[in-house]
Amino acid sequence: MRVERAIILDGYTDEPAGLGVPPYINTYPRLIAGVIWLKNKNAIVRYWTIDQFRADASRFLSEAKKSDLVVIIAGSEVPGKYIGGVPIRHSELERIALLLRDSRKILVGPAARYGLAHGGGSIAIEPSKYKYLFDEIVHGDVEEYLNELIDHGFEKARPWILRENYELANKAFILGAKIVQEHPCYGKNLVVEIETYRGCPRWITGGCSFCIEPRYGKPIMRNTEAIIKEVEVLYKLGVRHIRLGKQPDILTYMANNIGVEEFPKPNVEALEKLFKGIRLSAPGLITLHIDNVNPGTIAKHPDESIKALKVIVKYNTPGDVAALGIESFDPKVVKLNNLKTQPDESLEAIRVINKVGSIRGWNGLPYLLPGINLLYGLPGETKETFIINEEYLKKILNEGLLVRRVNIRQVAVLLNTPLWLKKADVHYIRSKHKKIYHVHRVRVMRFFDRVMLSRIVPVNTILYYLYTEKYVKSFTIARFPGSYPIAVKVPGKVELGRSISVRVLKHSSKSVLGKLIS
Numbered sequence: 001m002r003v004e005r006a007i008i009l010d011g012y013t014d015e016p017a018g019l020g021v022p023p024y025i026n027t028y029p030r031l032i033a034g035v036i037w038l039k040n041k042n043a044i045v046r047y048w049t050i051d052q053f054r055a056d057a058s059r060f061l062s063e064a065k066k067s068d069l070v071v072i073i074a075g076s077e078v079p080g081k082y083i084g085g086v087p088i089r090h091s092e093l094e095r096i097a098l099l100l101r102d103s104r105k106i107l108v109g110p111a112a113r114y115g116l117a118h119g120g121g122s123i124a125i126e127p128s129k130y131k132y133l134f135d136e137i138v139h140g141d142v143e144e145y146l147n148e149l150i151d152h153g154f155e156k157a158r159p160w161i162l163r164e165n166y167e168l169a170n171k172a173f174i175l176g177a178k179i180v181q182e183h184p185c186y187g188k189n190l191v192v193e194i195e196t197y198r199g200c201p202r203w204i205t206g207g208c209s210f211c212i213e214p215r216y217g218k219p220i221m222r223n224t225e226a227i228i229k230e231v232e233v234l235y236k237l238g239v240r241h242i243r244l245g246k247q248p249d250i251l252t253y254m255a256n257n258i259g260v261e262e263f264p265k266p267n268v269e270a271l272e273k274l275f276k277g278i279r280l281s282a283p284g285l286i287t288l289h290i291d292n293v294n295p296g297t298i299a300k301h302p303d304e305s306i307k308a309l310k311v312i313v314k315y316n317t318p319g320d321v322a323a324l325g326i327e328s329f330d331p332k333v334v335k336l337n338n339l340k341t342q343p344d345e346s347l348e349a350i351r352v353i354n355k356v357g358s359i360r361g362w363n364g365l366p367y368l369l370p371g372i373n374l375l376y377g378l379p380g381e382t383k384e385t386f387i388i389n390e391e392y393l394k395k396i397l398n399e400g401l402l403v404r405r406v407n408i409r410q411v412a413v414l415l416n417t418p419l420w421l422k423k424a425d426v427h428y429i430r431s432k433h434k435k436i437y438h439v440h441r442v443r444v445m446r447f448f449d450r451v452m453l454s455r456i457v458p459v460n461t462i463l464y465y466l467y468t469e470k471y472v473k474s475f476t477i478a479r480f481p482g483s484y485p486i487a488v489k490v491p492g493k494v495e496l497g498r499s500i501s502v503r504v505l506k507h508s509s510k511s512v513l514g515k516l517i518s
Contacts, residue, residue: 011088022084034176075110097133195246235282295349318361336380445509
C-alpha cells in the first residue's frame with residue numbers, strides 16, 4: 001500500500017504508563033509518522049488533535065478525504081480531569097468514522113487493544129464494537145502493523161502483531177520526532193513522553209487485577225543509547241520538556257532479574273547511564289521528569305532503591321513526582337487484587353522518597369515527591385476500606401511527610417484484564433458505595449489535600465517558570481510543564497502562553513492562589 005498522504009487524529013491517551021492529553025504528547029504519533037516516513041521519506045503526514053478537530057471539523061475532513069490513510073489514536077484508560085484538553089468521546093469517534101466512511105482508516109492506541117473507557121467506574125466499550133467503522137482495529141503495536149500494511153496491504157497485515165524488540169520502533173521514534181512540531185503546544189509547554197520499556201515485571205504473577213501493563217507479557221527493554229539519541233533529536237527540534245513516562249516502574253529499567261523475580265532489584269548503574277546521557281545530550285532541558293515508581297520495589301530493595309532515587313534527583317528537575325500505584329491501604333483489597341504492597345510497605349516507600357527528594361529546588365518546588373493513587377470499586381472493598389485509607393493518610397500527615405497529590409478514582413474495567421471477568425462485582429460495589437465514595441473524596445480534600453499543598457508550597461513561596469494556560473472565570477491558570485503540576489490561580493487575565501513567577505498567597509484543596517511578581 002503506497003502512502004503519499006496520511007493524517008493522524010490524536011484523540012488523546014492516558015494510560016497507567018503514558019500521558020497524552022495536552023500539554024503532553026504520547027509515543028503513538030511519532031511511531032506512526034516515523035514508519036510512514038521510513039517507507040516514503042516524501043510522504044505528507046499531518047497531525048491533528050481532537051480539540052483542533054472540534055474547532056475546525058470541515059478543514060480536517062477535507063484533508064482526511066484527500067489522504068491515503070487516516071490513523072485515529074484513542075484510549076483514556078485512567079481518565080481524570082484535564083486542563084489542557086478533552087479526550088475523544090465514544091460519540092465523536094463514531095461520528096468521525098462515519099463521516100470518513102469512504103476513507104481508509106484504522107484505530108490504534110489503548111481503545112483498540114483494551115476498549116474505550118469513558119470515566120472512572122465505567123465498563124470499557126469493547127474494540128469489537130468499532131469494527132464496522134474502521135478498516136482495521138490495531139490491537140498490536142502500531143509501528144509493526146503499519147510496517148506490514150505499507151508492505152503488503154490490508155489483506156496481509158496482522159493487526160495483532162507485537163514487537164519482539166525495539167529495532168523498528170527506535171527508527172520510527174527518530175524519523176517521527178519532527179511530528180511534535182505540529183502539536184499546538186510545540187514551542188510552548190509541550191511535554192514529550194519518552195518510552196524506556198514496555199510491560200510490567202509483575203507479569204509473572206499476573207500484576208494488579210485492573211491494569212493493562214502486565215498483559216503485554218514479559219517486559220522489553222529499550223536500549224539506553226536509543227533513548228538518549230531520541231532525546232537529542234527532540235532537543236535539536238526545540239523540545240525542552242521531557243518525561244520518562246512510558247514505564248510502570250522507572251526503578252526497574254534494565255533490572256537484571258526481570259522474568260525471575262516479581263520485584264527485581266534496581267540497576268543503579270543503568271539508571272546513571274541513562275539520566276547522565278540525557279543530560280549530556282540535552283543540557284538545556286527545563287523539565288526532566290519521571291512517572292511511575294513501584295512501591296514494592298522500594299519495600300523489597302530499600303538500599304538499591306535509595307541509590308536509584310538519588311540518581312534521579314541528581315539529574316532531574318524540581319517538581320518531579322514518583323507516582324506510586326498504591327491503590328488501597330486495605331489489606332483485604334490488596335490481597336484479592338494482587339496489588340503491589342501491604343499498607344506499611346507503602347508507607348515506608350513514601351518515607352524513602354521523602355528522605356531523598358524533599359529538598360527544594362530552583363523553581364520553588366521539592367525535587368521529587370511521591371504521588372498516591374487510591375482506587376475504588378475493586379473486589380474486597382467494604383465501607384471499612386474508606387476508613388482504613390483515611391487512617392493511613394492521617395499517618396502521613398502526622399509524620400510530617402510530603403505527598404504531591406492523592407488521586408482518588410473509581411476503577412475503569414478494561415478488556416483482557418482479570419477484572420473484566422468480575423465486572424458485575426465491580427458494578428455492584430460501585431453502586432453500593434456510591435454515597436460514601438463521594439463523601440470520602442470531599443473529606444480527603446478537606447483534611448489532607450489542603451494541608452499537604454500548604455506544606456509543599458507554603459505561603460510566600462516564590463514559584464518560577466509557571467506557564468499560563470487558560471482563563472477560568474476571573475483567574476488565569478498557570479502550571480509548570482511536567483509531572484502532575486500544581487495549578488496556580490492568578491487573579492485577572494495574564495497573557496496566555498508566557499512564563500511567569502508567582503508568590504503563593506493561599507491554598508485550596510487542588511490549587512493555590514498566587515500573586516504575579518514577573
